[in-house]
């Protein structure tokens with residue numbers, strides 16, 4: 001049901017825009033491109049541009065190679081480092097040119113999976129210019145357009161592609177590895193993705209050079225890590241969980257050296273989440289009154305995160321942040337949901353309890 005609603009919003013954004021920019025993560029272009037989205041845009045006959053963001057986290061040659069292979073125009077940028085945004089503007093202008101023969105204004109929309117950097121790109125494109133956002137008369141209330149040039153405008157709220165496949169959700173970090181009952185399937189999918197994208201990563205991290213099948217690779221990882229059952233056989237399930245955990249926390253990436261350090265965290269707070277009853281869900285302060293002491297004990301510079309679905313709500317706990325906002329943002333990223341209420345705690349290192357829709 002939720003999926004359908006999310007796709008409806010994406011369709012509305014496609015409908016509204018004249019040019020669609022699909023934002024993907026340069027580290028995982030295969031996993032963050034969405035064929036359904038691309039098909040919908042094509043069906044509408046609208047121009048599509050792919051922006052591979054976070055280019056600062058991948059080697060240049062890799063970017064060039066991907067660009068050569070793509071049939072859709074690709075632009076590489078790093079919104080965070082403000083690199084490549086000039087080229088992006090130029091490409092958008094190029095696509096808009098053809099349309100401006102028939103209309104006097106062109107609207108551009110960014111669409112992509114959660115966490116790929118859509119908002120950061122919008123902010124970068126906005127620039128420092130005071131013109132920034134301006135309400136346009138007759139335009140849907142609450143929404144604004146950002147002026148890129150006199151005739152080219154950007155929708156200020158991006159379209160978010162829902163993650164509809166459970167294995168995919170796990171790979172993207174939206175469901176904690178430790179909680180998965182059948183971790184082998186998503187782990188094999190992850191290995192398949194790595195084989196397709198950059199199999200050298202398996203050699204660099206695990207010393208594996210024989211890429212026969214996904215399952216053999218998983219078994220080999222277990223063997224090398226010593227995740228063995230009593231009988232001496234590799235424990236595939238535990239290996240799968242371990243691998244997914246490494247991936248989700250960023251300890252294992254496609255490009256060993258270029259890890260995004262800021263995003264590393266450990267899963268924690270199982271006990272507290274186990275104890276949360278229905279009446280505590282009304283207010284995050286109640287959770288803090290009851291479990292504050294336990295939570296404060298773990299406050300240090302390690303980022304710890306716990307997430308649990310309880311009675312139709314999602315409860316998240318995050319600690320180890322300089323600002324509570326960082327914790328809330330990470331929880332929202334991981335779950336793809338929005339915070340309804342939150343309560344902050346801690347002095348030097350902060351933690352936060354968040355209830356999400």
Ligand SMILES: Nc1nc2c(ncn2[C@@H]2O[C@H](COP(=O)(O)OP(=O)(O)OP(=O)(O)O)[C@@H](O)[C@H]2O)c(=O)[nH]1
Pocket residue numbers: 053054055056057077078079080081112113114115116117118119120121160260332333
């Ligand atoms: N290294 C790097 N990180 C980036 C870049 N752009 C964005 N990020 C980071 O990626 C994370 C997600 O960025 P957002 O702009 O919030 O992503 P979004 O696509 O709007 O995410 P949702 O709001 O969940 O849909 C943040 O931690 C950003 O700082 C980039 O070019 N390089």
